[in-house]
Amino acid sequence: MAQIYTKLKPQFENIAFERDDDKMILNFGPQHPSAHGQLRLILELDGEIVVKATPDIGYLHRGVEKMAENMIYNEFLPTTDRLDYINATSNNYAFALSVEKLLGLEIPRRAQIIRMMLLELNRIISHIFFISVHGMDVGALSIMLYGFKEREYGLDLIEDYCGARLTHSSIRIGGVPLDLPKDWCEHLNIFLDRLPKEIGIIEGLLEKNRIWRARLENVGVVTKDLAKKWALSGVMLRCCGYKWDIRKEEPYELYDEVEFDIPYANDGDSYARYLLYMEEIRQSSRILRQLIKMYKDTSPEIMADCPQYISAPKEQIMTQNYSLMEHFVLVAQGMRPPIGEVYVPTESPKGELGFFINSIGEPYPYRLKIRTPSFFHTGLLQDLLPGHYLADVVTIVGSANIIFGEIDR
Structure with missing residues (x-):
């Protein structure tokens, strides 16, 4: 053995066993608190400064888009709850709206109002959740306690309507499954009356808190060039000066009939994003108060009248033989939309959420892309994280408000 080593010694002497720099590769994840899912960030560090960041996704992949191509349209709708599971209603609605555009359905006015109520209520719940867990990520644990308490009251309203708190399935292709329960609007008004006080408590704890502001201000600055390069949307787009909201630019349902403002900022940092989320809660509250007044002046229809694609009301199914036969066909075999393709964007709490559907006239989508x-x-993140300290990574990932149910599709 000694003879072999002596023979190979010159070769060993030429090998550099130490790197000629002090950079370190760090696996940040895939289990860490600020991603709300399984994100692995491969970080190259120079001391405590991030030099390079590589997001590695796929740990939550379930093949949702391929599942959709093997389910009839109505069967797939509950699966959309599992995308952004913090805001299930927006997923239900975006898919239902895309199918309705493909079918050319006209939705009753009352159903449109109920949908908007659920969407804006869920937006408030989603934003409160974001503020709560973002505060916890940065170190403000009290914010999570205050935020989650108020979020529960909003979830109570969702549960009163559809019986579920997390995965709602509260929308149907063609309308909504149920009218609002008795006194639901009164309970919603109570929630909206209490909301400013609770939001004020959170703001009082955060906005002038020097630790909070030091952790967020000038951290994770999104420029207009980055926003264009990465096709950002939602608050991530509006934080750098773009006043863009699909509810205003391409109105759907009755958003062109209600008054609300689009908050935007120019700083582009994590603190600006926090301020925008807080203001959007107030704007959603403003929309809901208008919808309560509009709801009282509508006729009771909540589903589109189109027997070819939509089941008849329960009263007809129970009393008319032909309606019962159509119902059996739609449930067992599914609807057959016309041949064509459609893409419909919507404004979810996190940004642009849209479904692309390619139909060849079969009960299943030929292709579906989310x-x-x-x-x-x-x-x-690969462009945003370099140049920041390792301690700022949690802040930046948290302020991006990403949910991995809608990433790993």
Whole structure:
């Protein structure tokens, strides 16, 4: 053995066993608190400064888009709850709206109002959740306690309507499954009356807190060039000066009939994003108060009248033989939309959420593709993180408000 080593010694002497720099590769994840899912960030560090960041996704992949191509349209709708599971209603609605555009359905006015109520209530719940867990990530644990308490009251309203708190399935293709329960609007008003006080408590704890501001201000600055490069949307786009909201630019349902403002900022940092989320809660509250007044002046229809694609009301199914036969066919075999393709964007709490559907006239989509905001905001991290301290990574990932259910599709 000694003879072999002596023979190979000159070769060993030429090998550099130490790197000629002090950079370190760090696996940040895939289990860490600020991603709300399984994100692995491969960080190259120079001391405590991030030099390079590589997001590694796929740990939560379930093949949702391929599942959709093997389910009839109504059967797939509950699966959309599992995308952005913090905001299930927006997923239900975006898919239902895409199918309705493909079918050319006209939705009753009352159903449109109920949908908007659920969407804006869920937006408030989603934003409160974001503020709560973002505060916890940065170190403000009290914020999570205050925020989650108020979020529970909003979830109570969702549960009163559809019986579920997390995965709602509260929308149907063609309308909504139920009218609002008795006194639901009164309970919603109570929630909206209490909301400013609770939001004020959170703001009082955060906005002038020097630790909070030091952790967020000038951290994770999104420029207009980055926003264009990565096709950002939602608050991630509006924080750098773009006043863009699909509810205003391409109105759907009755958003062109209600008054609300689009908050935006120019700083582009994590603190600006926090301020925008807080202001959007107030704007959603403003929309809901208008919808309560509009709801009282509508006729009771909540589903589109189109027997070819939509089941008849329960009273007809129970009393008319032909309606019962059509119902059996739609449930067992599914509807057959016309041949064509459609893409419909909506404004979810995190940004642009849209479904692309290609139909060849079969009960199943030939192709279905989901455009989710979190996917693009995760890609942004490779340009946003370099130059920041390792301690700022949690802040930046948290302020991007990404959910991995809608990334790993």
